[in-house]
Amino acid sequence: MDIAKLDRFMQARPAQEEGVRWLAPFEPPLVLEGFAFFEQDGAYRRLPLDSDAVFSRAGRAALTELGTNTAGGCIRFRSSTGRVLVRARLAAACAMHHMPSTGQGGFDCYLRRPGGAWRYAGPSVFGHGETAYTAALWSGGDREEKEFLIHFPLYMGVKEVWVGVDADASVAAPAPRAVSGAAAVYGTSIDQGGCASHPGMAFPAILARALDVQIYNFGFSGNACLEPEMADVLARVPGLRLLVVDAEANAGPLGCLGRLPAFLARLRAACPRLPILVVSAPLGPLEAQQPDRVAQKDAWRAAQRDAVEQARAGGDANIAFLDGRTLWPDGGEEYTVDGVHPTDLGFYFMARGLLPVLLPYLTEE
Template sequence: MSEQTNKINVGNLDSNMTVENVQDTSLRWLSPLEPPFRIDGFPWIAKEGKYRRLPVAPADDLPEAVHMLANCTAGGQIRFHTNSSKLSIKVKLTGSGDMYHMPATGQCGFDCYLGAPGSEHFWGTAAFDHTKEEYEAQFYDWKMKREINVKLYFPLYQGVQEVWIGIDPDAELDAAPSLARAKPVVLYGTSILQGGCASRPGMAYPAILSRSIPLEFVNLGFSGNGKGEPELARTIAEIADPALFVLDYEANIASVEQMASTLPVFIRILRERHPTVPLLVISKIRFAKERFDEGMLNMHENLKRIQKETVERLKQDGDANIHFYDGSELLGDDFSECTVDGVHPTDLGFLRMARALEPTIRELVNPHLH
């Protein structure tokens, strides 16, 4: 056999690995900011018209990193009903794919799910050149009209300046079915909550939960920077009529003292605006190195203890709607095999997290499902 010196181009060897530059000039292009599209996951979009998870100009000065990360569109969804035989998307991002341990499909791509709320199934992910900040991608071309409910998930770790939906010129377009109630589940936390490092947007654990529990899920995970700041609590408290608050920010906390000082204040601020809304505090998942690093494991156990004791104390003081969940159980005994880097879950890890949390979250939001 002769010596091989050429660089391997997998796309030349496997057609399933190629990116087709599909530009369909026959389509009618529509903005999802206009009716009858429904957009979930951006609480301030009706007022500001921005694909952004926090207000553009919040009343409180937020940490600069949080302000920037709020432009990442994790948790955003576009929903609609159509009979179009074709479906494509045009996207203008704020940057290109640049992460070493997270696929560009998760960082910068859109996921397409089909079906009614509570029974959506994955169809496909936008195929695009990860080095570009703009792309057009085709989700399907069925060659025939077909009635379907569509849900598109926004990118997890990049901003979206513009997005356009392409359908047949003569296709019908209607609003997606309404969710059970117009009450969002609001989750606040870390890079893990934001979706690092899911292979595609639909596999972040709040996204998985949104397909089994038909409510809006607002993903306020801020990578490395959700640290329980009171400014964030006051901003989040502005969200009207939530079904549930979830606080999952332990992984961003550097000390027991920091957790002990931030958590009670954060909860108190939320309670000033929402005194009876269910509130779930989740301690973090196990990290791989905790098997070998006793100091790291002890830190995790102490932070978990502070969270549990805070919840128990507030219960004793009369808050009947606050709850604690031990997150160290979420990934199972083989937790170290469920991450990319020992910290951030793979799709398997996120699926385990969502399935473990679903019964608890479903019970807490049950009054809003009828």
């Protein structure tokens, strides 16, 4: 069945490009965020180019490949345009079995009118198998100047992207972030954004909008293994005010959670005053189905709490632990796609639980 033939509202319509001016995300007045090493490397990737050889020697080439996924990247600007388009060239075709292409390889758009809050404006809709597309993100039509926020894909590399606006529209720099500097989240597929329906629903993106702060996404699907080389990369992120470490869902099952104390010590040696928040994994539907998993998660949670308490006992006052059970207090029965990876609803509750915890770190000068 071809649903597009039966339901015209599910068709991927070609974008109307007449009268469009195309802008590069990295050229002012547009502001490109979420790529900590773009200034030195000029590439839409999360890890620096000089780390490729380091991870390869360590047998961790998977991190280099995942580092080309653009989770956390975003473009900000103000404009009087009545429409916003993207023209993108992806690294590959979308082919995930449990995550829509709008989240894996799509961009999305939010807009904020003067004095208002961020509102979802729309995703990029494109054909199955396409690796290059032009899509309309928003076609509201009104010409009031407003602020736009475009998120990059979560599980895809982006070779090229351009932003389209009305040719006669004003374009200006966005309002400064309410919070200077940046935060970063290091962790697993959940942190990377699997399986949000569109990029703005990954919990780091939700938090970035709510806190009005730049948040770097260092979620590495299936590969949050607390390597010393990764600690070295995180220590290089410019302007970092807070680092969230959320590695249990990978490091626990893969048997490398024992690296956490050394990982934290290496970070602390490089960043003596950086606030670090270690977050354990929430209990989810699989624990309800397999009660023996609860005992295992209890042990992993205790190991992380002990690592933080050990660091604090050694004089580190800038490290804390958050029990992830508080993020899905009812067990997350309806919050995941497959018992592990959150839906948009699951991400919403994670962000809601993390927001009051992160806020003090980012409002104290």
